[in-house]
Amino acid sequence: MPLTPPQPRNWWDLPLGGHEKIWLSIVVLLGLSMFVMMPVWHVFGAQNSPTETYRVSPDYYWEKATKFAAAEGGLSRKVEAGIQPTGDDVYLGALKFGWFPNVLVLEAGRRYRIHVSSKDVNHGFSIHKAGEPSQKANFQVVPGYEHVLPMTFTEAGTYDIVCQEYCGLGHQFMLGRILVERGR
Amino acid sequence: MAAVASRMPGERGPEVGEFWTCLTTGLRVHRSVVPPLMVNAVTAVVFLLIGGLLALLIALTRWEAVQLLPPSWYYVVLTLHSWSMLIFWIIFMEVAILYFASAIVLNFRLVTPGAAWLAYVLMLGGSLLAAATVLFQDATYDQPLLTSYAPLNIHPLFLVGAIIFAVGAFLALGVFFATVWRASQEGAYQGSLPLVTFGAAIAAIIAVETLLGGAIAYIFQLLYAIGILKTIDAEMYRVVWWLLGHGSQQINLAAMVTSWYLLAHLTTGAQPASEKVSRTAFVLYVLFINLGAAHHHLSDPGVTSAWRIWNAGYAIYGAAMGSLIHAFAIPAAVELALRRQGHGGWLGWLRHAPWGNPAFAALAVSLPLFGVMGGITGITFGTEQLNMMVHNTLAIPGHFHGTVVAGTSIAFMGVAYAVIRLIGLRELISAKLATFQTYLFGTGMAVFVVTMMWLGYFFGIPRRHPDVSATPLATSPLLEALMGISGVVAVIGGSLFVLLAVGTLLFGRHRERGPVFMPTISGGSQAGLHSEPHDLRGTLTLCLIFLAVFLAIYATHWINLSSLWRIG
Numbered sequence: 237m238p239l240t241p242p243q244p245r246n247w248w249d250l251p252l253g254g255h256e257k258i259w260l261s262i263v264v265l266l267g268l269s270m271f272v273m274m275p276v277w278h279v280f281g282a283q284n285s286p287t288e289t290y291r292v293s294p295d296y297y298w299e300k301a302t303k304f305a306a307a308e309g310g311l312s313r314k315v316e317a318g319i320q321p322t323g324d325d326v327y328l329g330a331l332k333f334g335w336f337p338n339v340l341v342l343e344a345g346r347r348y349r350i351h352v353s354s355k356d357v358n359h360g361f362s363i364h365k366a367g368e369p370s371q372k373a374n375f376q377v378v379p380g381y382e383h384v385l386p387m388t389f390t391e392a393g394t395y396d397i398v399c400q401e402y403c404g405l406g407h408q409f410m411l412g413r414i415l416v417e418r419g420r
Numbered sequence: 421m422a423a424v425a426s427r428m429p430g431e432r433g434p435e436v437g438e439f440w441t442c443l444t445t446g447l448r449v450h451r452s453v454v455p456p457l458m459v460n461a462v463t464a465v466v467f468l469l470i471g472g473l474l475a476l477l478i479a480l481t482r483w484e485a486v487q488l489l490p491p492s493w494y495y496v497v498l499t500l501h502s503w504s505m506l507i508f509w510i511i512f513m514e515v516a517i518l519y520f521a522s523a524i525v526l527n528f529r530l531v532t533p534g535a536a537w538l539a540y541v542l543m544l545g546g547s548l549l550a551a552a553t554v555l556f557q558d559a560t561y562d563q564p565l566l567t568s569y570a571p572l573n574i575h576p577l578f579l580v581g582a583i584i585f586a587v588g589a590f591l592a593l594g595v596f597f598a599t600v601w602r603a604s605q606e607g608a609y610q611g612s613l614p615l616v617t618f619g620a621a622i623a624a625i626i627a628v629e630t631l632l633g634g635a636i637a638y639i640f641q642l643l644y645a646i647g648i649l650k651t652i653d654a655e656m657y658r659v660v661w662w663l664l665g666h667g668s669q670q671i672n673l674a675a676m677v678t679s680w681y682l683l684a685h686l687t688t689g690a691q692p693a694s695e696k697v698s699r700t701a702f703v704l705y706v707l708f709i710n711l712g713a714a715h716h717h718l719s720d721p722g723v724t725s726a727w728r729i730w731n732a733g734y735a736i737y738g739a740a741m742g743s744l745i746h747a748f749a750i751p752a753a754v755e756l757a758l759r760r761q762g763h764g765g766w767l768g769w770l771r772h773a774p775w776g777n778p779a780f781a782a783l784a785v786s787l788p789l790f791g792v793m794g795g796i797t798g799i800t801f802g803t804e805q806l807n808m809m810v811h812n813t814l815a816i817p818g819h820f821h822g823t824v825v826a827g828t829s830i831a832f833m834g835v836a837y838a839v840i841r842l843i844g845l846r847e848l849i850s851a852k853l854a855t856f857q858t859y860l861f862g863t864g865m866a867v868f869v870v871t872m873m874w875l876g877y878f879f880g881i882p883r884r885h886p887d888v889s890a891t892p893l894a895t896s897p898l899l900e901a902l903m904g905i906s907g908v909v910a911v912i913g914g915s916l917f918v919l920l921a922v923g924t925l926l927f928g929r930h931r932e933r934g935p936v937f938m939p940t941i942s943g944g945s946q947a948g949l950h951s952e953p954h955d956l957r958g959t960l961t962l963c964l965i966f967l968a969v970f971l972a973i974y975a976t977h978w979i980n981l982s983s984l985w986r987i988g
């Protein structure tokens with residue numbers, strides 16, 4: 237019994253029952269297949285968690301994001317209209333409690349490399365397709381790490397960005413938007 | 421065991437020197453164990469009550485039709501809830517379980533009661549300091565929540581409190597190991613450790629590793645908070661913190677599974693069908709502990725896919741395999757015991773299980789809820805690609821309320837009921853109410869967990885969020901209402917437990933040192949068990965049903981993922 241030393245002393249040598257063996261085989265098979273599933277999806281799947289990362293100083297990244305916005309005419313435009321990048325690299329900076337730039341206009345069907353990083357604390361890059369609540373993806377935004385998130389939006393529409401990591405009082409107001417338009 | 425069963429229930433056990441004998445289990449209880457054990461358990465229960473009342477406020481804030489707390493208070497309450505529950509309720513209770521599993525199960529004394537008291541004082545002092553700090557700190561500091569991710573501005577006294585608590589917990593582990601060691605030296609038991617002690621030792625070994633990881637994270641953060649370190653690597657902090665954060669969940673897991681074996685035994689006389697299988701499954705927890713923590717970084721920058729897959733997959737899901745094995749072995753032990761008592765049929769034996777016994781109810785609620793609610797989601801959410809759909813959404817607290825609340829907390833409630841009778845020597849003021857309480861808490865929690873997961877998975881509602889209406893996210897008022905109401909039901913169920921446990925200790929009838937929950941059978945050795953063919957049809961069927969649910973949910977996650985736009 238579980239409250240006394242196992243009996244007999246050679247308990248290790250006792251044979252297993254048939255039903256036990258069936259379950260153990262299932263368990264091993266299940267573990268193996270779930271493990272294999274991840275690399276398999278890297279080969280065949282279209283949604284894989286991005287890994288490309290650069291160590292940067294938070295200030296350096298922030299400068300980069302600012303320059304990007306300025307070069308694309310972002311600073312002079314009305315924020316609501318958003319920034320339409322000409323290249324494929326897009327820089328988003330996170331700072332309590334906002335995204336900079338906070339509105340982007342991207343083309344559907346084009347592969348963008350969305351760079352994200354933070355100037356202060358951890359934030360969360362959480363992107364949601366408006367009107368289709370289950371269409372969403374979430375990534376941790378960590379100061380000192382520039383994370384490149386390659387994304388190809390297949391459908392036009394509004395994609396809302398909310399901060400999904402507690403970053404202080406005001407966390408809930410940290411919002412941004414990506415407007416995806418049909419290719420020009 | 422055989423000698424025990426031949427005695428009449430209610431007969432007082434003989435007292436030999438410092439020991440008295442528990443007539444239920446035949447265990448000899450040394451006087452030195454009882455006070456520290458009971459004081460730790462009672463402290464745990466008080467924290468459960470506090471954490472539960474705070475849970476009420478949080479649940480009623482996340483239900484946005486009510487939105488009880490303003491954001492500033494929401495974060496204070498969330499911090500205090502998570503620390504009171506996951507840290508203080510669970511760990512004080514685990515210390516009590518460690519003392520039980522060492523001194524009592526081994527028929528031995530607690531070797532260093534002084535150290536046990538010092539550990540208690542440090543743990544209590546640390547927890548009060550940490551809690552008071554977050555309650556009274558001024559607004560320039562951030563609330564740490566559970567994780568205090570660097571570089572948030574965390575109050576140094578909070579970190580000092582956490583470190584003092586950890587030192588106390590470390591000392592309690594020392595008391596456990598010293599007791600087991602002395603017991604083996606002085607020949608208190610022959611052969612291998614009993615399974616319950618073995619499981620507890622596994623939890624304690626994991627705890628050592630875990631606390632070391634935690635010490636590194638908190639000490640570095642403290643140095644940063646008081647300005648000695650000028651910068652702190654935010655991702656490194658996350659990785660190291662989760663050695664503690666995840667490791668401590670493996671402790672809870674091992675302690676919960678140990679509790680399951682104990683409850684199954686105390687209520688049905690169950691014995692593990694195979695010590696070899698059960699112990700190997702425990703060892704898997706230790707071997708794969710360091711790997712699992714990576715599932716917290718599947719959507720982080722700075723780690724490669726190979727690192728994520730290898731680590732989060734626990735190589736080949738080694739730790740998950742351990743749980744899947746226990747998930748079979750424990751019902752199997754119950755099935756064997758009930759069959760030997762003459763209850764047959766494919767699943768007919770289940771009808772004869774002691775459903776009305778609170779300690780059995782705790783097992784019967786906690787094991788399947790842990791597996792279905794916490795286990796399945798743990799594996800799917802912890803899969804590299806699937807994680808980005810749930811990272812930091814309400815589905816995550818959904819998952820871990822399935823594991824640590826529906827699983828661990830309910831199992832511990834069952835243990836508490838048993839310990840109150842066994843060691844506290846009091847008759848529950850109402851066993852009926854205790855059974856009802858268990859089912860009520862379980863039902864409330866099950867609905868609560870499903871609604872949180874639904875809101876997180878299908879609506880992308882963030883966790884740790886005081887006001888979703890400030891965002892453009894769509895939500896479901898109906899699901900939120902269900903979440904709020906089931907949360908309230910769970911809190912009522914939990915409070916009932918506190919009432920019964922504390923009420924019994926204060927006002928319960930003194931009982932003789934007799935049977936706890938009438939284990940109706942006597943022992944019999946493993947050899948006896950193995951001479952009969954193992955008829956485990958029932959358990960295998962239940963496990964296959966579980967497997968089917970698992971595969972359906974796992975497949976659904978991949979299908980949903982494939983409907984997203986192209987990422988990567």
Ligand code: HEM
Pocket residue numbers: 472475476478479482498501502503505506509510565566567817821824825829868882883884885906907908910911914
């Ligand atoms: C009595 C029923 C309980 C209810 C209704 C409840 C409710 C909640 C809610 C609504 C949240 C917040 C979700 C969010 O906004 O992110 C939460 C967080 C949490 N709860 Fe509970 N809870 C209960 C019991 C427990 C127990 C028993 C434990 C631990 C053993 C626990 C551990 C936690 C932790 C660790 C967090 C996360 C805090 C963080 O994000 O830092 N809860 N709970």
Ligand SMILES: [Cu+2]
Pocket residue numbers: 332333358359360399400401402403407410
């Ligand atoms: Cu933020």
Ligand SMILES: [Cu+2]
Pocket residue numbers: 665666669712713715716
């Ligand atoms: Cu974990």
